[in-house]
Amino acid sequence: MFKQIYNRVRIGFVVEPVTPVLIRSGGSSLDPNRPDMEFVRVKTVFGEAPYLPGSSLKGVIRSHAERILRSIGYHCCEVGRDVCKKEQKENCFACRIFGSMSTASRMRISDAYPWPMGATQEQVRDMVVNIDKYVPTESRTSVRIDRRKGTAAGTALFEAEAVTGGSFCGEFTLTNYQLWQLALIALVIRDIDAGFQRIGSSKSRGFGRVTVSVSSFEIHQYGPLVSGGRQLCGTGILDEQTRSKYGLIGDDAVAINGITTTLAEESIPGLMEVLKSGKGANTEWPQMIELILQSSHWQRLLAGGKAK
Numbered sequence: 001m002f003k004q005i006y007n008r009v010r011i012g013f014v015v016e017p018v019t020p021v022l023i024r025s026g027g028s029s030l031d032p033n034r035p036d037m038e039f040v041r042v043k044t045v046f047g048e049a050p051y052l053p054g055s056s057l058k059g060v061i062r063s064h065a066e067r068i069l070r071s072i073g074y075h076c077c078e079v080g081r082d083v084c085k086k087e088q089k090e091n092c093f094a095c096r097i098f099g100s101m102s103t104a105s106r107m108r109i110s111d112a113y114p115w116p117m118g119a120t121q122e123q124v125r126d127m128v129v130n131i132d133k134y135v136p137t138e139s140r141t142s143v144r145i146d147r148r149k150g151t152a153a154g155t156a157l158f159e160a161e162a163v164t165g166g167s168f169c170g171e172f173t174l175t176n177y178q179l180w181q182l183a184l185i186a187l188v189i190r191d192i193d194a195g196f197q198r199i200g201s202s203k204s205r206g207f208g209r210v211t212v213s214v215s216s217f218e219i220h221q222y223g224p225l226v227s228g229g230r231q232l233c234g235t236g237i238l239d240e241q242t243r244s245k246y247g248l249i250g251d252d253a254v255a256i257n258g259i260t261t262t263l264a265e266e267s268i269p270g271l272m273e274v275l276k277s278g279k280g281a282n283t284e285w286p287q288m289i290e291l292i293l294q295s296s297h298w299q300r301l302l303a304g305g306k307a308k
């Protein structure tokens with residue numbers, strides 16, 4: 001892993017349930033008036049509110065990213081079989097983004113809450129006190145299935161609480177990334193938004209369909225990656241020695257043409273630059289990703305998969 005920072009992106013996202021979403025809290029409820037399985041809740045000073053844990057979201061994103069990587073010819077390690085433990089260069093392409101036993105994750109994802117990122121205490125209080133209005137939930141009766149036998153298990157019927165509406169806001173960051181990694185995560189988000197990948201439990205029963213929109217993004221590029229706001233750069237533009245040490249894919253830059261990102265005031269010429277989404281992050285984001293998908297860098301990723 002690099003000792004210095006070259007680039008970093010922070011992306012704000014909003015998840016909205018289309019069909020009921022089930023994410024179980026750890027324990028079963030002892031209160032007879034509550035469902036057997038409650039939706040996971042965050043404790044605030046004003047009370048509790050349903051939320052989407054970052055770890056659940058990251059799990060879904062990783063497993064779908066692995067599916068895409070395999071479909072373009074890349075091997076990804078599997079938990080319980082051949083988990084990557086070696087140095088980064090030897091890691092599979094999924095571990096290069098999401099981390100392995102020996103390398104830290106390049107991606108961090110926050111929990112997603114019913115209130116906007118950076119909400120004031122007052123906003124949070126207003127939402128938590130009226131949480132049923134903002135995040136409707138329903139109890140659904142389910143049949144407990146014995147996974148091994150495929151039949152109904154023990155006391156078969158149970159009540160599970162599902163979230164049926166509202167919106168959940170969070171953000172994720174990627175640090176020292178290559179452009180293919182950014183594009184891959186964008187493709188995963190697009191598939192989740194299109195309903196090809198669901199979140200939570202009971203997915204086979206139609207639960208967990210959500211939309212995901214990008215509400216903002218902010219890109220920081222440092223040192224050799226500073227481009228005067230003209231290029232989106234990945235770590236693969238570093239020198240040949242660094243590229244081969246970390247197994248980076250080259251041609252890792254695209255010209256930012258016709259996208260209304262702005263070079264923010266906090267940029268320091270030659271040292272670091274900050275590119276921010278304008279008002280329409282949800283349209284600028286796919287335009288930016290399209291530039292990567294049309295680049296020679298992306299072609300190199302595809303060619304590398306075919307060669308394996």
Ligand SMILES: [Zn+2]
Pocket residue numbers: 076077083084091092093094095096100
């Ligand atoms: Zn791996």
